[in-house]
Amino acid sequence: MISQNTIIAGILLLISSSQAFADSSSITKPSKYTVQETIEKFEAAVESKAPGGWVIFGRIDHAAAAKDAGLEMQPRMVIIVGNPKGGTPAMTKSATLAIDLPMKALVWQDDQNKVWLTYNLSEYGAKEIYPRHGLTVPDDAAKTLEKFLADASDQSTQ
Numbered sequence: 001m002i003s004q005n006t007i008i009a010g011i012l013l014l015i016s017s018s019q020a021f022a023d024s025s026s027i028t029k030p031s032k033y034t035v036q037e038t039i040e041k042f043e044a045a046v047e048s049k050a051p052g053g054w055v056i057f058g059r060i061d062h063a064a065a066a067k068d069a070g071l072e073m074q075p076r077m078v079i080i081v082g083n084p085k086g087g088t089p090a091m092t093k094s095a096t097l098a099i100d101l102p103m104k105a106l107v108w109q110d111d112q113n114k115v116w117l118t119y120n121l122s123e124y125g126a127k128e129i130y131p132r133h134g135l136t137v138p139d140d141a142a143k144t145l146e147k148f149l150a151d152a153s154d155q156s157t158q
Contacts, residue, residue, distance in 0.1 A: 025124035031115040031157035035075040038107045038115055041156035046081050053085035057102050074109045094133040117157050122146040
């Protein structure tokens with residue numbers, strides 16, 4: 001027989017999971033590809049914009065770090081991406097912006113082996129991240145960044 005505590009824990013887990021997908025500061029898209037394919041497609045989409053200044057700074061493999069610590073985790077790969085042409089001038093005005101930039105995308109696999117790509121919306125950066133460092137982002141710049149992120153994530157998940 002299932003205990004009341006087990007039922008409550010399951011409900012809380014379901015609520016917290018649905019809130020993660022409902023967060024208005026980020027977007028999570030399902031991918032029809034494997035984790036590795038999604039990563040490769042996302043990086044290729046960013047690299048195709050290299051003439052505009054976009055670069056891949058690196059990756060953080062959380063699952064590999066967990067394994068090194070003797071723990072198990074589904075794939076969780078953070079891809080660090082940015083545009084020094086856009087970020088550097090802002091960082092020269094406020095050095096602390098470097099704690100929040102460059103941007104990141106997360107490619108991850110859930111317990112049902114479904115692959116997802118998550119990133120922060122540009123509006124979140126414009127309304128939360130930049131102001132906390134005393135900076136503003138022009139609306140047109142935020143819209144341009146959002147288009148870039150939507151295009152890159154669509155190319156890597158659809």
